Amino acid sequence: MELVERLKKKFEVxxxxxxxxxxxxxxxxxxxxxxxxxxxxxxxxxxxxxxxxYVDWIEEGKFQLSYILWNSRTKDNxxxxxxxxxxxxxFETIYxxxxxxxxxxxxxxxxxxxxxxxxxxxxxxxxxxxxxxIPPMRRDFDTLKYSMERFGERESKSGINIRKEIxxxxxxxxxx
Amino acid sequence: MxxxxxxxxxxxxxxxxxxxxxxxxxxxxxxxxxxxxxGTGCGAIEIRPTFTSRFDAERLGMRMAGTPRQxxxxxxxxxxxxxxxxxxxxxxxxxxSPKYVVALGACPINGGMYYDSYxxxxxxxxxxxxxVWVTGCMPRPEAILAGFKRLQELIDSGRAxxxxxxxxxxxxxxxxxxxxxxxxxxxxxxx
Amino acid sequence: MVARIFYAFLILLGxxxxxxxxxxxxxxxxxxxxxxxxxxxxxNFIDVWKLFRxxxxxxxxxMFYLAPMFRLVGGAGTFxxxxxxxxxxxxxxxxxxxxxxxIMYFMVLGCLGMALGAAESGHPHxxxxxTRGLSLMAGxxxxxxxxxxxxxxxxxxxxVEGIVRAQQGGxxxxxIFTHPFAAAAAFISLLGMMMSxxxxxxxxxxxxxxxxxxxxxxxFLSYMFSGxxxxxxxxxxxxxxxFLGGATNLGWAFLKxxxxxxxxxxxxxxxxxxxxxxxxxFFWTWPTLIGLIDLIRIYIVR
Numbered sequence: 001m002e003l004v005e006r007l008k009k010k011f012e013v014x015x016x017x018x019x020x021x022x023x024x025x026x027x028x029x030x031x032x033x034x035x036x037x038x039x040x041x042x043x044x045x046x047x048x049x050x051x052x053x054y055v056d057w058i059e060e061g062k063f064q065l066s067y068i069l070w071n072s073r074t075k076d077n078x079x080x081x082x083x084x085x086x087x088x089x090x091f092e093t094i095y096x097x098x099x100x101x102x103x104x105x106x107x108x109x110x111x112x113x114x115x116x117x118x119x120x121x122x123x124x125x126x127x128x129x130x131x132x133x134i135p136p137m138r139r140d141f142d143t144l145k146y147s148m149e150r151f152g153e154r155e156s157k158s159g160i161n162i163r164k165e166i167x168x169x170x171x172x173x174x175x176x
Numbered sequence: 177m178x179x180x181x182x183x184x185x186x187x188x189x190x191x192x193x194x195x196x197x198x199x200x201x202x203x204x205x206x207x208x209x210x211x212x213x214x215g216t217g218c219g220a221i222e223i224r225p226t227f228t229s230r231f232d233a234e235r236l237g238m239r240m241a242g243t244p245r246q247x248x249x250x251x252x253x254x255x256x257x258x259x260x261x262x263x264x265x266x267x268x269x270x271x272x273s274p275k276y277v278v279a280l281g282a283c284p285i286n287g288g289m290y291y292d293s294y295x296x297x298x299x300x301x302x303x304x305x306x307x308v309w310v311t312g313c314m315p316r317p318e319a320i321l322a323g324f325k326r327l328q329e330l331i332d333s334g335r336a337x338x339x340x341x342x343x344x345x346x347x348x349x350x351x352x353x354x355x356x357x358x359x360x361x362x363x364x365x366x367x
Numbered sequence: 368m369v370a371r372i373f374y375a376f377l378i379l380l381g382x383x384x385x386x387x388x389x390x391x392x393x394x395x396x397x398x399x400x401x402x403x404x405x406x407x408x409x410x411n412f413i414d415v416w417k418l419f420r421x422x423x424x425x426x427x428x429x430m431f432y433l434a435p436m437f438r439l440v441g442g443a444g445t446f447x448x449x450x451x452x453x454x455x456x457x458x459x460x461x462x463x464x465x466x467x468x469x470i471m472y473f474m475v476l477g478c479l480g481m482a483l484g485a486a487e488s489g490h491p492h493x494x495x496x497x498t499r500g501l502s503l504m505a506g507x508x509x510x511x512x513x514x515x516x517x518x519x520x521x522x523x524x525x526x527v528e529g530i531v532r533a534q535q536g537g538x539x540x541x542x543i544f545t546h547p548f549a550a551a552a553a554f555i556s557l558l559g560m561m562m563s564x565x566x567x568x569x570x571x572x573x574x575x576x577x578x579x580x581x582x583x584x585x586x587f588l589s590y591m592f593s594g595x596x597x598x599x600x601x602x603x604x605x606x607x608x609x610f611l612g613g614a615t616n617l618g619w620a621f622l623k624x625x626x627x628x629x630x631x632x633x634x635x636x637x638x639x640x641x642x643x644x645x646x647x648x649f650f651w652t653w654p655t656l657i658g659l660i661d662l663i664r665i666y667i668v669r
Binding site: 127143154 | 257258259262285286287291292293294295296297298299302355356357358359
């Protein structure tokens with residue numbers, strides 16, 4: 001628990017959790033995130049950015065961005081996360097610290113619509129060519145409706161619409 | 177650059193073939209299927225064992241062609257996203273005329289496990305004329321070989337005429353293709 | 368004269384058919400070596416017919432159309448210049464005095480036509496393959512020329528017919544036994560000519576899928592296919608004439624060319640591939656040096 005004490009001394013730490021022996025989760029604020037990443041990289045030895053992950057908390061009206069770092073010496077992982085306003089998802093790029101972040105940010109921009117200010121390639125299309133709807137990974141995007149409208153649906157000979165039934169069952173399961 | 181020189185924009189004329197050699201043509205076409213080596217989805221992993229020593233598709237006269245110009249068959253192997261569909265249409269139109277489409281798996285038929293995906297198409301036959309469907313998720317090489325046997329039968333009896341349908345109903349296919357490929361940055365026609 | 372042309376035409380068709388059959392046999396043998404069934408030995412005939420009857424709707428300019436013709440003419444020309452059975456009124460083909468040099472020119476013609484046509488097609492893989500093909504040709508031509516020069520000096524003739532006549536009188540008079548080093552050099556350069564596997568940089572199916580004819584389709588490809596087959600047969604016949612004592616009738620010709628055909632085939636099935644610079648430097652050192660041994664030997668023995 002030394003790490004969290006050191007972090008708390010310097011930054012605003014909202015939540016801390018030790019998930020596993022070698023996995024820590026730190027929640028911080030938007031203002032403190034980039035200084036904290038810089039501190040972890042340069043002072044604590046978490047020199048590898050493994051992944052930038054993303055959660056859509058639609059009920060709270062927030063987005064959550066998680067930066068997963070790895071310390072190659074002590075084999076520790078740390079997840080630094082913070083919440084972002086869902087209506088106005090603007091943030092800054094970290095690709096100067098880790099060049100590989102450019103591609104992750106580009107994907108998140110495409111799939112969730114977060115604007116990473118300063119990322120030079122985020123407006124180029126990665127997977128979706130000529131997308132004209134809301135970003136498809138947001139939870140308020142109805143993929144089934146979109147798929148039916150855009151790609152059509154094959155009529156079954158027996159008259160039973162298996163797709164609809166499966167999707168209703170899935171929705172029921174998800175509500176639980 | 178003169179665009180018309182490279183993109184033949186007009187529709188080809190009447191493409192019915194007949195004559196003395198028709199029977200020999202069908203017989204040879206059935207026994208010499210060259211498959212364009214282009215995997216569109218997960219099913220491409222089943223193509224390798226089909227064509228190598230274990231299942232040996234070469235004994236049916238099939239082989240991989242490195243370029244669409246020389247190929248007869250294109251395999252739609254599994255799910256097809258909008259982005260890939262764009263390329264597949266280009267590849268299909270570059271193939272020379274007696275050409276056939278084989279669709280593998282459940283995804284090209286009705287979307288399969290990607291039935292509600294925002295990016296995978298659900299009905300392939302809206303966009304390309306499919307000659308043989310092979311069902312399964314994924315079909316094993318045995319099933320793929322059975323599908324090719326069926327394709328050979330169809331060609332041999334002169335019933336595999338998807339390529340003729342494509343030329344005759346080109347406007348309908350184009351309309352469907354343009355419906356989902358919003359920004360059509362391809363030449364309208366290039367055989 | 369009319370009969371001559373008619374028979375030449377027949378011989379050419381026979382050469383193409385024999386080349387396609389050899390191609391089918393090689394596919395079958397390769398398949399058996401890889402423990403699978405393989406296609407029928409007539410598969411290449413089926414392929415050529417299918418390609419010939421396919422439709423074409425590609426245009427890349429005049430040279431694009433001419434290149435397959437160059438290829439076919441290069442193959443057929445070489446084939447028609449090499450005497451199959453020396454002394455036979457028709458089967459000795461159009462051999463004449465000094466024809467060995469003309470044959471060596473003709474062997475380059477198909478390659479050059481291919482290069483022009485492939486460059487016209489504009490596909491990025493084609494120029495890569497053409498560069499490789501021409502460099503490889505510069506590689507294997509050298510040992511081949513050395514061994515041919517050895518034979519020319521030894522027999523004091525520049526005709527294939529003269530070289531065949533010099534080998535008559537028993538199996539030990541064949542050049543493969545009298546000039547073994549020159550023969551070794553030539554047979555190694557045959558591997559390069561046939562583009563069999565250690566020197567298979569031109570078609571290189573893993574990198575530049577099919578090489579120069581990437582843009583070619585349908586009937587163009589079938590012309591190219593038959594041109595290549597007849598060219599291969601021409602090379603086998605030439606090697607038979609130069610090193611295996613020619614043939615006195617068609618039966619011997621078939622047997623000897625078939626034996627020569629097996630040599631690159633079995634090499635190709637067990638070797639991986641050289642890089643281009645490795646292949647060229649290999650040709651310029653080992654086979655060339657081996658051939659030079661015989662050249663020096665001839666001068667010393669005299």
